[in-house]
Amino acid sequence: MSKLKKALEKAKEARKNSMEVPIIDREPIFSPLKKLSTITQGMRFDKVNPTYHHTKVQNIDFESLEKNKIISICHGNEVADRIKILRTQILQSLKKLHGNSLLIASANPGEGRTVTAINLAIALSQQIDGTVLLVDADLRKPSVHSLLGLDVERGLSDYLRRKAEIPELMINPGIPRLVVLPGGKPLPNSSELLGAPQMQYLVQEMKERYSDRFIIFDSSPILTSADPLVLSRFVDGILMVVEAEKTNKEDLQRAIELLRDKPIIGTVFNKVKL
Ligand SMILES: Nc1ncnc2c1ncn2[C@@H]1O[C@H](COP(=O)(O)OP(=O)(O)OP(=O)(O)O)[C@@H](O)[C@H]1O
Ligand SMILES: [Mg+2]
Numbered sequence: 218m219s220k221l222k223k224a225l226e227k228a229k230e231a232r233k234n235s236m237e238v239p240i241i242d243r244e245p246i247f248s249p250l251k252k253l254s255t256i257t258q259g260m261r262f263d264k265v266n267p268t269y270h271h272t273k274v275q276n277i278d279f280e281s282l283e284k285n286k287i288i289s290i291c292h293g294n295e296v297a298d299r300i301k302i303l304r305t306q307i308l309q310s311l312k313k314l315h316g317n318s319l320l321i322a323s324a325n326p327g328e329g330r331t332v333t334a335i336n337l338a339i340a341l342s343q344q345i346d347g348t349v350l351l352v353d354a355d356l357r358k359p360s361v362h363s364l365l366g367l368d369v370e371r372g373l374s375d376y377l378r379r380k381a382e383i384p385e386l387m388i389n390p391g392i393p394r395l396v397v398l399p400g401g402k403p404l405p406n407s408s409e410l411l412g413a414p415q416m417q418y419l420v421q422e423m424k425e426r427y428s429d430r431f432i433i434f435d436s437s438p439i440l441t442s443a444d445p446l447v448l449s450r451f452v453d454g455i456l457m458v459v460e461a462e463k464t465n466k467e468d469l470q471r472a473i474e475l476l477r478d479k480p481i482i483g484t485v486f487n488k489v490k491l
Pocket of ligand 1: 285286323325326327328329330331332333355358360438487488489
């Protein structure tokens with residue numbers, strides 16, 4: 218039996234028995250993100266506001282995050298606790314790689330990359346001393362801003378088309394130590410722009426200027442465009458999102474093969490029905 222098949226069998230077995238779902242090889246990461254909607258009532262929200270001198274602040278409506286499955290801001294929530302475990306495992310894996318940047322990837326559309334990226338970014342911002350920068354690099358279908366309820370039109374695509382500078386595009390959504398770079402207008406030729414020196418320079422700058430900064434990139438699906446492969450050149454680690462009972466083995470295998478020697482630090486098994 219192949220390593221991947223064994224891992225999927227193991228995950229299936231584990232899913233039957235408990236909430237912990239071990240996935241794939243290398244540094245396995247466990248994140249059984251079950252359907253979130255039923256367990257987000259009656260939670261407490263952090264509403265502490267930091268002072269941002271250079272970054273625009275746009276306070277989001279915390280109550281409406283829940284309907285978009287953004288729950289890592291909550292306390293006393295089972296799924297939020299699972300995301301915190303994921304956060305710790307990611308921090309450990311990236312520390313081993315001496316890295317601070319992560320690409321959230323998945324084989325197909327709709328498997329939960331954006332929800333995972335946002336939940337993880339919020340959870341990281343609650344733990345680390347530095348800041349977390351969440352970059353919407355899914356330039357074909359930017360959605361970080363809409364899931365967070367941010368009222369913005371411009372973003373990374375405007376910077377890549379040389380229509381704006383990065384500092385004017387960054388937004389603090391009212392969550393301490395979290396900064397968001399929205400995607401901006403969707404771009405059909407995003408692979409070329411993401412692979413351009415302008416992007417390379419930006420990522421280098423983001424990674425090096427602030428050593429205490431952690432960067433998370435949302436991206437488009439691996440099997441539908443070259444964008445995530447282009448982005449994978451710039452990051453220290455890749456987190457694969459696999460949708461329970463939906464992502465098929467062949468697609469996952471093809472996606473992993475496409476990434477080849479890129480550092481997949483683990484896999485999130487998303488939307489597990491418990
Ligand atoms: N753990 C979860 N539990 C329940 N629903 C979820 C979970 N994660 C994501 N979803 C839902 O699945 C849908 C797709 O999620 P999301 O937008 O994060 O996926 P995506 O992979 O980024 O999709 P796209 O390819 O469109 O960018 C959304 O309706 C979202 O609310
Ligand atoms: Mg998305």
